[in-house]
Amino acid sequence: MIRGAVVAALLLIACSGGSYRVVGTVIDFDGNLLSVNSFTVRADGNDYLFHPAAEIDSEFPLPHLRDHITSGDPVVVAYVVEGDRLVALSIGDG
Amino acid sequence: MKRSWFVLFMAVAGLAACQTGPPPPVVVIANSPGTLVPGDVRLLVGLLDAEGSPIGGEDLAATVRIYDPESNELVTTTQADFIWTVPNVRGLYVVRTSLDRPGIWGLAIEAGDMPATEPVGFVVADVAVVPVLGDVAPHSVTPTGSDFALSDISTDPEPLPRFYERSLHEVLGGGTPVVAVFSTPALCSTATCGPALDVVKDIAATDSESTFVHIEVYTNLDAQGARELELAPSVVEWGLPSEPWVFVMDGDGVIVASFEGALGSQELAEALVVAGS
Numbered sequence: 001m002i003r004g005a006v007v008a009a010l011l012l013i014a015c016s017g018g019s020y021r022v023v024g025t026v027i028d029f030d031g032n033l034l035s036v037n038s039f040t041v042r043a044d045g046n047d048y049l050f051h052p053a054a055e056i057d058s059e060f061p062l063p064h065l066r067d068h069i070t071s072g073d074p075v076v077v078a079y080v081v082e083g084d085r086l087v088a089l090s091i092g093d094g
Numbered sequence: 095m096k097r098s099w100f101v102l103f104m105a106v107a108g109l110a111a112c113q114t115g116p117p118p119p120v121v122v123i124a125n126s127p128g129t130l131v132p133g134d135v136r137l138l139v140g141l142l143d144a145e146g147s148p149i150g151g152e153d154l155a156a157t158v159r160i161y162d163p164e165s166n167e168l169v170t171t172t173q174a175d176f177i178w179t180v181p182n183v184r185g186l187y188v189v190r191t192s193l194d195r196p197g198i199w200g201l202a203i204e205a206g207d208m209p210a211t212e213p214v215g216f217v218v219a220d221v222a223v224v225p226v227l228g229d230v231a232p233h234s235v236t237p238t239g240s241d242f243a244l245s246d247i248s249t250d251p252e253p254l255p256r257f258y259e260r261s262l263h264e265v266l267g268g269g270t271p272v273v274a275v276f277s278t279p280a281l282c283s284t285a286t287c288g289p290a291l292d293v294v295k296d297i298a299a300t301d302s303e304s305t306f307v308h309i310e311v312y313t314n315l316d317a318q319g320a321r322e323l324e325l326a327p328s329v330v331e332w333g334l335p336s337e338p339w340v341f342v343m344d345g346d347g348v349i350v351a352s353f354e355g356a357l358g359s360q361e362l363a364e365a366l367v368v369a370g371s
Contacts, residue, residue, distance in 0.1 A: 025146045027122045032335050034323055042146030064281045066336045069124045070355035072148035072184035
């Protein structure tokens with residue numbers, strides 16, 4: 001069901017183009033203390049898997065995102081859709 | 095006739111609505127990959143509502159069920175303890191159990207009146223990427239206040255000089271318990287944030303016997319981007335994949351407890367009792 005919701009969300013935003021913004025809770029993190037491959041934010045009942053842009057504008061060192069899983073502090077992510085990927089352009093405390 | 099059908103439809107719909115309870119929470123296991131190995135484990139479990147907002151609290155009891163990685167059969171049922179990660183705002187459930195082998199174990203949780211979740215998997219590795227219970231702690235050289243200004247070696251806005259008096263390698267195995275805190279307080283940006291270091295400082299205020307050492311995770315937190323960040327040599331030596339971490343060592347320098355991400359005062363106090371015994 002969650003997967004379906006994600007696909008629906010992806011289709012919705014992929015069809016409309018432009019950049020988007022979501023505020024939610026970090027629930028997964030693939031990376032270490034120096035780099036981040038991807039992270040997942042749950043917002044409005046949907047899961048968003050983000051890949052950070054090479055020049056992502058971040059309020060904090062990106063690896064700090066893992067700490068957000070522990071703290072539950074929300075994040076705000078601005079992103080674009082590139083093919084089937086959500087690419088995070090900026091991130092900060094939500 | 096049409097009116098009768100409408101009334102009947104509304105009655106059925108109303109009945110269905112009454113019988114629909116809240117959905118089960120979403121489970122988030124916060125432990126880093128590669129940090130859980132067979133033996134005693136400490137799982138950090140977050141709960142979210144359907145929208146994605148954290149839920150939980152000291153008044154929301156949580157029962158946890160652990161499932162075997164091969165048979166998927168129920169192995170144990172235990173109560174989880176709640177700890178605040180942002181005092182009186184948000185927190186996590188701590189699950190302590192013992193797992194006898196590597197594999198993808200299952201965890202389901204039943205909190206309050208909400209229905210139980212389906213089991214979610216978590217990996218118990220063959221070998222940990224971090225030092226584990228029973229290991230002799232790496233004797234890392236860490237910066238001290240005698241060589242540096244505290245502002246150069248700590249981003250804690252209110253550093254305790256006691257935490258920077260001696261290098262980790264000097265105090266480990268010295269006969270008294272040692273608490274090592276790897277953390278970056280500067281990343282704690284909200285007023286309500288309760289970093290691990292504050293919990294340790296509170297305990298240290300009542301413990302004059304143990305030695306406390308704080309180690310910053312990065313040596314250049316003012317770097318322009320994550321790509322330029324450099325890890326402290328001790329963080330590399332300990333293999334830490336995340337921060338913060340708190341380790342408690344006994345007088346022989348053997349690790350008796352470790353805490354990733356968040357810890358409660360009671361947990362740390364209990365670990366120090368073990369370390370000093």
